[in-house]
Amino acid sequence: MTESPYLVGLRLAGKKVVVVGGGSVAQRRLPLLISSGADVHVISRSATRAVEAMDGITLSLREYRDGDLEGAWYALAATDDAQVNATVVAEADRRQIFCVRADSAVEGSAVTPATFSYAGLAVGVLAGGEHRRSAAIRSAIREALQRGVITLESPECSDVVRGGVALVGGGPGDPELITVRGRRLLAQADVVIADRLAPPELLAELPPHVEVIDAAKIPYGRAMAQDAIHAAMIEQAKSGKFVVRLKGGDPFVFARGYEEVLACAEAGIPVTVVPGVTSAIAVPASAGVPVTHRATNHEFVVVSGHLPPGHPESLVNWNALAALSGTIVLLMAVERIELFVDALLKGGRPAETPVLVVQHGTTPAQHTLRATLADTPEKVRAEGIRPPAIVVIGAVAGFGGVRGLNNS
Ligand SMILES: C[S@@+](CC[C@H](N)C(=O)[O-])C[C@H]1O[C@@H](n2cnc3c(N)ncnc32)[C@H](O)[C@@H]1O
Numbered sequence: 001m002t003e004s005p006y007l008v009g010l011r012l013a014g015k016k017v018v019v020v021g022g023g024s025v026a027q028r029r030l031p032l033l034i035s036s037g038a039d040v041h042v043i044s045r046s047a048t049r050a051v052e053a054m055d056g057i058t059l060s061l062r063e064y065r066d067g068d069l070e071g072a073w074y075a076l077a078a079t080d081d082a083q084v085n086a087t088v089v090a091e092a093d094r095r096q097i098f099c100v101r102a103d104s105a106v107e108g109s110a111v112t113p114a115t116f117s118y119a120g121l122a123v124g125v126l127a128g129g130e131h132r133r134s135a136a137i138r139s140a141i142r143e144a145l146q147r148g149v150i151t152l153e154s155p156e157c158s159d160v161v162r163g164g165v166a167l168v169g170g171g172p173g174d175p176e177l178i179t180v181r182g183r184r185l186l187a188q189a190d191v192v193i194a195d196r197l198a199p200p201e202l203l204a205e206l207p208p209h210v211e212v213i214d215a216a217k218i219p220y221g222r223a224m225a226q227d228a229i230h231a232a233m234i235e236q237a238k239s240g241k242f243v244v245r246l247k248g249g250d251p252f253v254f255a256r257g258y259e260e261v262l263a264c265a266e267a268g269i270p271v272t273v274v275p276g277v278t279s280a281i282a283v284p285a286s287a288g289v290p291v292t293h294r295a296t297n298h299e300f301v302v303v304s305g306h307l308p309p310g311h312p313e314s315l316v317n318w319n320a321l322a323a324l325s326g327t328i329v330l331l332m333a334v335e336r337i338e339l340f341v342d343a344l345l346k347g348g349r350p351a352e353t354p355v356l357v358v359q360h361g362t363t364p365a366q367h368t369l370r371a372t373l374a375d376t377p378e379k380v381r382a383e384g385i386r387p388p389a390i391v392v393i394g395a396v397a398g399f400g401g402v403r404g405l406n407n408s
Pocket residue numbers: 172173197247248249250251252253254255277278279280283330331332333358359360361362363387388389390
């Protein structure tokens with residue numbers, strides 16, 4: 001029976017660490033060694049391109065030879081040759097240097113745990129050399145932290161500010177498309193003020209003590225709604241709570257997020273923004289359409305359709321847009337689609353330009369429509385497409401049909 005290993009954290013800054021081997025195993029281990037500040041020496045007959053390109057290592061492309069561990073504090077035998085690995089471990093033992101043997105955990109004097117860092121914590125898991133098991137448990141712990149199943153009460157372990165606000169991008173609809181940081185902060189919220197387009201599944205998984213305020217239902221007239229949201233955020237934060245303002249997509253893309261930042265700042269409330277995956281890019285992608293493609297377009301423009309062309313408050317130059325050959329992504333545009341199509345046609349965008357319309361993108365209700373610029377309004381009406389929907393105009397909108405992409 002092998003004795004259980006003693007789990008320890010090594011402070012390696014400035015200390016010599018020798019990695020023998022430059023293949024995929026070394027490639028996976030090196031980044032953490034480098035970020036620990038160790039003086040990393042890699043000795044390998046050959047190295048992957050990624051290892052060759054790594055900053056912060058000294059790479060010697062040659063065979064390992066006895067004596068290479070001289071002066072090292074820690075070593076890793078990670079070649080694909082069991083004999084060489086055994087020889088490295090033997091030299092390490094002779095010199096009393098702890099050494100991991102990547103191909104056989106039990107034969108080294110040290111083992112690498114499956115690790116992750118989270119909000120100032122370093123978590124490591126060992127499972128008696130069963131790498132898959134330790135990796136699976138590591139991932140489960142990380143997920144539990146991200147979902148708030150395990151909470152961090154200690155303030156120094158958390159970037160949550162009680163009495164502060166985090167503006168979090170919830171992504172385009174699929175609850176898995178929120179960022180890791182966004183999900184972590186959401187799991188620690190006392191109050192969540194959610195937009196209509198914030199993924200509802202994310203709210204469903206919040207613990208019962210969390211107060212959820214539906215921003216769409218704050219009782220004020222339309223014009224006052226934004227002020228009322230500011231007031232709610234500020235009032236809740238001032239009472240010492242950690243407020244997450246959860247928005248659809250990215251908080252700074254047609255979402256009035258910066259107004260909310262300014263309102264918090266003016267009220268002296270600490271505020272942080274967590275970017276999100278914007279529907280402008282993710283929704284076309286979920287329908288199999290890239291917003292850019294090499295040699296097809298060198299620009300894509302994201303345009304709000306909340307005002308019609310020619311409206312005195314409109315800041316969009318529709319003639320300039322019509323003159324572009326690249327991709328136009330229209331948000332909030334289906335209700336007035338006739339007016340936008342008309343402006344683009346009048347400005348010279350060809351009638352046969354491909355168009356993709358996606359409603360409820362990235363959700364189980366996703367519905368897509370393909371058209372040309374000229375027949376888009378008719379098709380949008382015929383299919384009864386209503387907001388939220390994205391309209392993609394340009395050559396890329398004609399792409400799609402790659403078998404197997406997004407399980408198609
Ligand atoms: C007020 S804007 C907010 C955009 C958001 N901040 C973002 O970055 O995605 C709302 C518009 O985004 C688009 N949108 C957001 N989520 C969508 C989805 N899942 N499917 C299609 N369009 C979506 C629609 O055009 C909708 O009217």
